[in-house]
Amino acid sequence: MKIVLAYSGGLDTSIILKWLIEHYGAEVIAFTADIGQGEEVEEARVKALRTGAIKAQALDLREEFVRDFVFPMFRSGALYEGYYLLGTSIARPLIAKHLVRIAQEEGAEAIAHGATGKGNDQVRFELTAYSLKPDIRVIAPWREWEFVGRPEMIEYAAKHGIPVPATLEKPYSVDANLLHNSFEGGVLEDPWAEPPEGMFRLTTDPHMAPDRYEYLEVEFVGGNPVAVNGEKLAPAALLAKLNEIGGRNGIGRIDLVENRFVGMKSRGVYETPGGTLLYHARRAVESLTVDREVLHQRDGLASKYAELVYNGFWFAPEREALQSYFDHVAQTVTGTARLKLYRGSVITVGRKSPLSLYDKSLVSFDEKGGYNQADADGFIKLNSLRLRVRAKAQPKD
Structure with a gap:
């Protein structure tokens, strides 16, 4: 049996690779998607071969990730439950897409992933896989x-000589890509406990950040960011540049409690x-270029879109x-935010x-600008009509 495993080199997938060989007697092909983890990608490929994979592929998907997944999602203005910019959620369909493709190319009978039975990622991986290849077998x-x-898994890793980044003292799991880092599990499962010092990788502690303002300009054309501080950049490079600026x-x-x-x-x-x-910059440009009713409608639909991405x-x-719809709205999002x-x-x-x-002349307190302020009287009276009728019919104490 041949299985293609989505392999990160972390605790879960390192154990899974060995377990698939032992439990299924399988030939395992490890697939690692480079979506911005850095040196971990090549380390994972080498580690997969040492752990028993018959083949290990590491593909640079950074440009595809940002161009075809992150930027379209950002054109929607999506936030999950008011906070989460969906950094893990948006990476899963890309990984699963290539997982299925490699399985077809290699003639593999199944694909496998390291998502737990309690989490969202299992749903995201498998909904994508079944939508692209309905008869695919998923392990x-x-x-x-x-x-x-994880304590038992760490023990299993030690028994089989598999080096893993997690320890009993630092058991939280980390997922990294060009859009974000996420941390969950272990010591973070207590919602009252503050995250450990030194956990963060992309961002300086705000208290330790420079004690001075830094100005930033982001330019958009047709809904997509194209330049930072006047420098034209390709999607992946642009996001990396903003990570550097925002991080320092x-x-x-x-830090949130979310609904899986x-x-x-x-x-x-x-x-x-x-x-x-990017979120703040595009909101600034949208405030100038998108019609009021369209913007309000877009924002209403964005929460539904965020749920769809989050749920897989x-x-x-x-x-x-x-x-x-969002791409149509975004066509006018051209401009620069500071x-x-x-x-x-x-x-x-x-x-x-x-x-x-x-229109400055229209809104200015110092210019007439073609606006007759007396018109507001009728506007207010018409809009208050139902309120006045209700007040007469149902007087309040």
């Missing part, structure tokens, strides 16, 4: 094996420096239909656009 060891938790200013840390699709609440800690800057429905028709950064905070201090709907 999810967390739903089959005898291990209860301590921007993008959030499977029905339980989960505590997650995230750092998304570049994504946070990237390749579902309803997400694709919403994407067409942000002021300081110790974890992002302040919008300027925005400009050749497609701006802002």
